[in-house]
Structure formats: C-alpha cells, structure tokens
Amino acid sequence: MPTRQPYQKESDAELRSRLTPLQYEVTKHEATERPYTNKFDEHFEEGIYVCIISGEPLFSSKDKYDSGCGWPAFTKPIDAGEIEERTDYKIGYARTEVRAKTGDSHLGHVFPDGPPDQGGMRYCINSASLRFVPKEKLAEEGYGEYLRLFEGGDE
Numbered sequence: 001m002p003t004r005q006p007y008q009k010e011s012d013a014e015l016r017s018r019l020t021p022l023q024y025e026v027t028k029h030e031a032t033e034r035p036y037t038n039k040f041d042e043h044f045e046e047g048i049y050v051c052i053i054s055g056e057p058l059f060s061s062k063d064k065y066d067s068g069c070g071w072p073a074f075t076k077p078i079d080a081g082e083i084e085e086r087t088d089y090k091i092g093y094a095r096t097e098v099r100a101k102t103g104d105s106h107l108g109h110v111f112p113d114g115p116p117d118q119g120g121m122r123y124c125i126n127s128a129s130l131r132f133v134p135k136e137k138l139a140e141e142g143y144g145e146y147l148r149l150f151e152g153g154d155e
Contacts, residue, residue, distance in 0.1 A: 004141070015028065027053055027129050033127060035070025042066070051131075060146070062149055063076050072127055100129070106129065108125040135147070135150055
C-alpha cells in the first residue's frame with residue numbers, strides 16, 4: 001500500500017503554476033467561488049476531500065450533506081486538529097473562517113446552523129480548496145487508513 005508523502009511547502013510560483021487561477025485565489029487570497037456552480041456542491045460519491053495545497057485529509061463524504069447554501073457543506077472535519085478557525089470581518093460582520101492547518105489554505109467558513117442531531121455545525125467549504133479522493137482509490141493514493149470511515153454502514 002503506498003504511503004502519502006509528507007507535505008513540502010511550495011513557493012508562490014509553484015502554487016500558481018499547479019493551481020487554477022480560482023484555486024489560487026480561494027486558497028491564498030480568501031476568495032469565494034460562486035454558489036451553485038462549483039464542482040462539489042452536488043457531489044455525493046463516497047470518499048474523502050483533501051486540501052488542494054497539501055493533500056491533508058479534511059472532510060469525509062459521510063459527513064457531507066445538502067445544506068442548500070450552494071457550496072459543499074459538512075457537519076465536521078475528519079480531524080479537527082487539521083482545521084484552524086479565525087475570526088473574519090471581511091464583509092462587515094464577524095464570521096469564522098476555516099483554514100487547513102498544514103497547507104495554510106483558506107477553505108471557507110463554519111456556521112452554527114447545521115443539523116442539530118449531528119452537532120449543529122455547517123462547514124461551508126469552497127470546492128476550489130478541495131480535491132476529492134474516491135473510496136476505491138484511497139489505498140492507491142496513500143489514504144488507505146481512511147477506508148475505516150466507510151466500514152460497517154452508518155455510524
């Protein structure tokens with residue numbers, strides 16, 4: 001089984017050459033993609049969503065739901081230690097920005113209006129900050145340990 005390589009910090013030039021302009025603007029300049037037009041809003045295949053910058057696992061499809069907000073929404077991260085939250089006043093009032101710790105990339109925001117029976121949080125995340133790894137490719141891409149998330153049906 002392949003092992004994922006540790007994240008190596010890339011230069012700004014390397015990131016610009018590897019990412020699309022939208023991915024770069026979202027992750028490095030806190031831009032927001034348009035609602036209802038992004039890659040993962042209506043995507044519900046089994047797998048995990050990883051940071052487009054570092055490859056660090058962030059969210060599972062098991063925790064994804066249709067919030068109707070126009071962006072992918074999750075009830076929780078796979079590992080809260082990989083998520084950083086910061087207060088953001090960019091639009092005139094306080095919101096909680098969500099960043100990937102390892103890649104230092106902007107992901108989106110978290111709001112306390114998620115499903116109450118699942119903790120009440122809505123991680124509203126830009127598709128441009130994520131890469132999806134399908135369940136059947138987890139081991140092949142070095143994420144085999146995350147297959148456990150899909151064992152035994154609903155938890």
